[in-house]
Amino acid sequence: MKTITVYHNKGGVGKTTTVVNLAAALTQRDKRVLIIDLDSQANTTFATGLIKFEDEIFDDIKDRNVLQVLTSEELYPISEVVRKSTYTRPEVDVVPAHLDLMNAEKDLLNIEYSRLLLRSKLEAVADDYDIVIIDTPPSLNLYARIAIITADYLIIPSDLKPFANQGLNNVKNFIKSQNVFRKQMMREPIKILGVLPSKISTNNKFVESTLKKRIETIQDRYNLPVFETVIYDREDLAKCAEQTVNLGMMDAPDPRSIFEFRPDSKAASEFHHLAEEVLEKIGLR
Numbered sequence: 001m002k003t004i005t006v007y008h009n010k011g012g013v014g015k016t017t018t019v020v021n022l023a024a025a026l027t028q029r030d031k032r033v034l035i036i037d038l039d040s041q042a043n044t045t046f047a048t049g050l051i052k053f054e055d056e057i058f059d060d061i062k063d064r065n066v067l068q069v070l071t072s073e074e075l076y077p078i079s080e081v082v083r084k085s086t087y088t089r090p091e092v093d094v095v096p097a098h099l100d101l102m103n104a105e106k107d108l109l110n111i112e113y114s115r116l117l118l119r120s121k122l123e124a125v126a127d128d129y130d131i132v133i134i135d136t137p138p139s140l141n142l143y144a145r146i147a148i149i150t151a152d153y154l155i156i157p158s159d160l161k162p163f164a165n166q167g168l169n170n171v172k173n174f175i176k177s178q179n180v181f182r183k184q185m186m187r188e189p190i191k192i193l194g195v196l197p198s199k200i201s202t203n204n205k206f207v208e209s210t211l212k213k214r215i216e217t218i219q220d221r222y223n224l225p226v227f228e229t230v231i232y233d234r235e236d237l238a239k240c241a242e243q244t245v246n247l248g249m250m251d252a253p254d255p256r257s258i259f260e261f262r263p264d265s266k267a268a269s270e271f272h273h274l275a276e277e278v279l280e281k282i283g284l285r
């Protein structure tokens with residue numbers, strides 16, 4: 001079982017979009033995939049269709065989500081918290097997040113072992129999954145730390161805009177400090193698979209001149225590898241997560257992966273390409 005964290009401390013760069021569509025592309029390649037949502041905003045939980053009604057009365061996630069996994073040593077193994085999601089086919093297992101993560105952070109910081117619980121609970125399901133993909137909050141908080149401590153590999157989606165690029169120094173420093181912690185656990189540093197160009201303008205002039213320079217900047221100035229795959233700014237990618245289904249009296253969220261929504265789109269083929277590149281890099285091809 002290989003564990004991949006998708007992280008950048010900036011929001012809106014395509015982390016969640018990467019997590020749900022990469023997971024979908026991997027299941028189409030017969031990989032058994034588990035998604036873990038570690039962001040209190042629960043965007044991945046939403047994008048995988050686990051939030052049916054945006055109403056507290058129907059909140060069936062509150063008592064069984066990633067927070068319980070991180071809080072209780074004895075109870076709440078992954079197998080008891082996981083949900084089957086049909087936002088894509090074949091279906092994917094998801095450990096959902098909940099808004100409660102936000103307020104719980106302070107308490108969790110005082111529970112020394114909580115940082116190690118996700119890793120040890122994942123070890124217990126190592127025979128059930130080929131790949132685990134962890135979504136993270138756009139911050140340097142405890143949950144981002146746990147994601148980096150837990151995973152074998154890291155993908156850093158970035159729109160490559162100057163602000164996101166400057167953020168790469170924060171990402172690098174953050175990883176460095178988590179690697180110290182990993183060392184104490186006798187684990188090697190997390191392997192950076194690369195910066196993934198994401199939400200990139202399809203404007204011809206931009207692609208031909210500016211994009212190349214920005215990619216070089218990341219390699220030269222930040223000394224980070226960059227994925228060969230580019231995920232362009234595609235309306236289909238935004239739309240597939242916003243699908244709804246009419247239930248007579250109301251519309252309910254019915255998000256889909258790009259492969260369910262537009263299997264023949266350019267975005268779908270870009271995510272197929274990404275899946276191939278990731279499998280190659282983690283030695284699963």
Ligand SMILES: Nc1ncnc2c1ncn2[C@@H]1O[C@H](COP(=O)(O)OP(=O)(O)O)[C@@H](O)[C@H]1O
Pocket residue numbers: 010011012013014015016017018043138198199200231232233234235237238239241
């Ligand atoms: N490649 C893309 N093309 C078009 N829209 C995108 C793309 N990637 C993400 N988006 C949209 O941009 C917004 C932020 O993306 P998201 O994946 O949630 O970023 P993050 O998780 O980093 O905050 C969402 O509304 C999403 O639908």
Ligand SMILES: [Mg+2]
Pocket residue numbers: 015016017039043044136
């Ligand atoms: Mg997100």
